[in-house]
Amino acid sequence: MNTNGSNTVFWYFKNGDVWCDKSDAEWVKYRDVEMQIIEEAYQQGKSEILLDKYRIDLKEFIQFNRTDSLKQRPVRRQVGCKVQECLREERFCSPPFLTSTPSYGKALAWCPFLTEWLKSPAGRKAALNFPSAIDACINGILQEAIKHQSNSETEAKWMVDQLKSCKMKPRRETSKVCIHLYTRESFLYHVLNTALREADHSKLDTLGPLCFLIRDYSRTCTEFIGTVYRGVQLPLTAILSYKQAVGSWRTWPSYTSTSKNREMAEFRGNTLFIIEIINSKLSLQRAYDVSEISQFPNEDEVLLPAGVSFQVISVEQELNQKYIIQIKL
Incomplete structure (x- = not known):
């Protein structure tokens, strides 16, 4: 497509x-x-x-x-279909799961799922031998497809072919392909973020390699600095949680899709996250502009990695009843 x-x-x-x-x-x-x-x-x-x-x-x-x-x-x-004028609802508009973070800038503030996989024999091997990470990722995708209820093995085989073509290419190309696959609507997007939200360590062997390859993009990419947006439908209990978190640091445990386009982001939901990404020397890259890698470039997507830490600045309600939650990374 x-x-x-x-x-x-x-x-x-x-x-x-x-x-x-x-x-x-x-x-x-x-x-x-x-x-x-x-x-x-x-x-x-x-x-x-x-x-x-x-x-x-x-x-x-x-x-x-x-x-x-x-x-x-x-x-x-x-x-010649007309390109969509709003963001994909499930990817950009689902409520992000809020968790606390021990302290900004420390290793534990980043994705615990990936950290645990890197401690495993397969993770340690991948850190020293990058091609082994590709093989592990391929095997993991195939295994997850077999277990998934949506009959996804044909999708998985197509994804695996994309990854196999990377084996003789520069390392950066592999991470770009993994991000591209993540931006597509498939079983993989669902199982990965579910495992991250639920801290499901039974999936470390199958999904840890994919997290590693996506994260590897940060080695060579230029961090996005600026303002991005995410429009969601939040229940009042979740809005209260953000109000109580004002001034403190929190994390979103799964990957979070945001857009540089405010008009598209605020089309849905009762809440708009306004996320300011400042220039910081305390951490690895916290935001990737993946619009040119994505299957849907018109969405102007900036991807926040799993486990990203942020500070809740304010929570306010506008006259039109929409809540505005200011976030700083």
């Missing part, structure tokens, strides 16, 4: 009463990586493509259930 301008391509399947034009059926987009797989097969002139649960006839534009060929749905390819 290409998301730039007139070359944008999306693939849809029809839901509901699929063969009735007058029904309430709707056209539903395939998942991001699935669309990429389908489009690549289409461009290669293939007659069909297999996904985990479906076979898609690219000549007749019909989706078949792989276990019951009588279950069929029309498929549509749309070119």
